[in-house]
Amino acid sequence: MKSPKSAPPSPGDRAAMLTVRRKHKMARSVHAFVRGNTSEFYDWLDGTEGRAIPQGPAIWIGGDCHLGNLGPVANAQGKIDVQIRDLDQTVIGNPAHDLIRLGLSLATAARDSDLSGVVTARMMEQLTKGYTNCFDEKTDRTKAFPSPDTVRVTIKEAVRRSWKDLAKERIEDTTPHIPLGRTFWPISKEERKAVEKIFEAKNLFCHITCAGIGNENTSVRILDAAYWVKGCSSLGKLRYAVLLDAETAGSGKTQRCLIDIKEAGPAAAPRQPGARMPQINGERVVEGARHLSPYLGDRMAAADILGRSVFVRQLLPQDMKVDIKKMPQEEAGKIAHYLGTVVGNAHARQMDREVQKLWKKELQRNRAKTLQVPIWLWSSIVGLVAGHEGSYLEHCRKHAFHAKP
Template sequence: MARNLKRLIGALAISIIVCTGVQAATSRPSFVVSDIYNYNHPYAATDSGDLATKMQLMSASAFYFYRGTADIFYRDTTTLPASSYTSNATGFTWIGGDAHLSNFGAQRDSGGTAAFTTDDFDEGYLGQYVWDLRRAAVSMVLAGRENGLSDSQITSGINTFVAAYVTQINSFAKGNGEASFQLTSGNTSSVVKDTISDANDGSRSDLLSKYTSTKNGVRTFQNASNLVAVSSANYTAISNAVDNYIQTISSSKRYAASYYAIKDIHQKLGSGTGSLGRLRYYVLIEGPSTSTSDDVILELKQEASSNVALAAPGQLPPAEYGSNEGERVALTNKAQLLNTDVLVGYATINGAPYYVHEKSPYEEDFDYTQLSSSSKFSTAMTYVGQALASAHALADQDYNSAIVPYDIDAQISAVANSSGLQTEISSFAFSYADQVNLDWQAFVSAYNAGTPLY
């Protein structure tokens, strides 16, 4: 009771400001450069190559810059006007924290159903539900403009997104519909349906052929520019970490020990945007049989504290996730998805936390560049809104009441006026997109001038 009271006070502190409008965009090159340097420099000694890739990607477009600077968004959240459509209780929403368009996608669940969902959990934390709506809507402005859509078309898409979110939340609040709701090829259309179909059409043989090869009946990783061998010391450290990772999987979902037998380990380079600079490893394991055709690739991804904590410090106490950021990410995955990957877990390698899951053959990233017309854009935003509502509704007291002490869909439903929230989110999105563009221009100038950025 004392712990929940303390956290309730924290939620009050982040939601008492009344939203009176949005702040004007401000040129702040010194802040942008110093923030990017300070955020990325801790990883320079271990993965400078990926940091160089990250800076190159971020210089390419405002959308990629936005993807790589979630910390700036949450630093700004501490000073930007709060929403008029929140309450103390909605401050305990288990948000994904980085809900831009490229963090949605399709994958088969553990039951074999391909569904469209949120698919990135690195920033998972407790905060106001509107923070996910805001971050997603800003990405819609940036992506829509990049795709040549007009601001009025983008506004329509944002309004569709917010309405779909609120409608779905209201539906969940009336019962327990989130326990069975999924976006599949049977209830979607257009680009989202195509994404689901592409995920479902994946094959293990194609995935293994992409990253591995066999010789004399033994499968190992290929050596490539983005997939490199690790030192013997790191091989041993990762092998030991995998042994401990197995124990983080629920005993009811754990396979026989032979399933996890390690066949090879390589470092993966160049994946992601915001997480570039943190180490990532692929571990090839035996899988269900001794045949090389059903080998499994585990992805071990180094994690850091959630940037959402910049806006809501202590809202998700480290004790809830064993003070291991990999466990926090794994918990978010399990909380926000139905029938999640049974290989989800966490590990510690050389003192650093890692999130572990399968590199699945049956997953497909959502390609926002395909949203080239107003109709495609708005149709897709319906499903993005529903997917986000599903993630929030699943991750509440029904999953773990010690972390989220509310039926969060009911709490959001009580305050989320659809038309008012549409106006608020749309206004915020365009205003903050202007700030992102100014920040990106400052970054590009520094990047082109050779200013140290990590």
């Protein structure tokens, strides 16, 4: 006999439950710990070892480029590309930080997949090669990079997905309500009014929706809204799922949409001294997304809920993450190379040719004779893996040792 499901918490009881859930999620594996612990990464960079990293050109960086934050996204016209899909930490900063963060994520994913150190070293070579090639003047960044089988399967799935697939995956149902339970919690009347107020803003909906639906006179009706317990590093911030009907432009018909509203907190990623960025965090996230991931950024908007900055976007069926639970050895190098090109392409499009040449020259300096990786990148990843391994074990001892399996 199954035990009855516990009721979702009231708005006032969220904080404690979210803290516990976040700590338990981070205890699942060292890779999960790395994904949910951006602050430790930047604490390390702020130390003596991190100061040895070269200062790259001042551009928008993702700030948290781990495996789960890369994947297929669709633009307003439905075209699909693999880009950075989570920009909470985006700032005008040092592109080397994105490269190191991705290298750390790949290295810990390799450890969780029981891959040898030799395979990991080769992955770092391929990551460097894929990233560096994006700054070659012969590279045509308008062409899609060849994707490994693991990524190609995800892209094919994204292409064929429909609204029903999105609804079943995200809200477990296609009916006009959001089922409360483990993933979705009730919101207060005050929160509901604040959510409704967002969609009263003229032009907001047409900025976040796909082509053919929204214009400044689009009529929007909210069907349901709930607090969304999602992610790991974002647990504890405001996050809402909103189900609504929008009138298709000029047709009189309605189309159902799932909207993601997420709080934009201060970025842990260090910004370049003197860099001019939006002071409001929601606007910072949207601006960074437009530079790094235009397919996503061009359908995002900043807003405000109860005095807290948020950003708003419509979730499309094609928006997915590259979910690699077990890294296949035969594809590890190809995956590293491909994801290096995704991040490299996001960086390169912000640089003119002369800046690209200088950055590529820096990336090719100081390589060891036995490893085609810059020494600063390899030593950073080694140091970060070692540090996170120890912190992960301490985290498990403190927060998950007595938890039920």
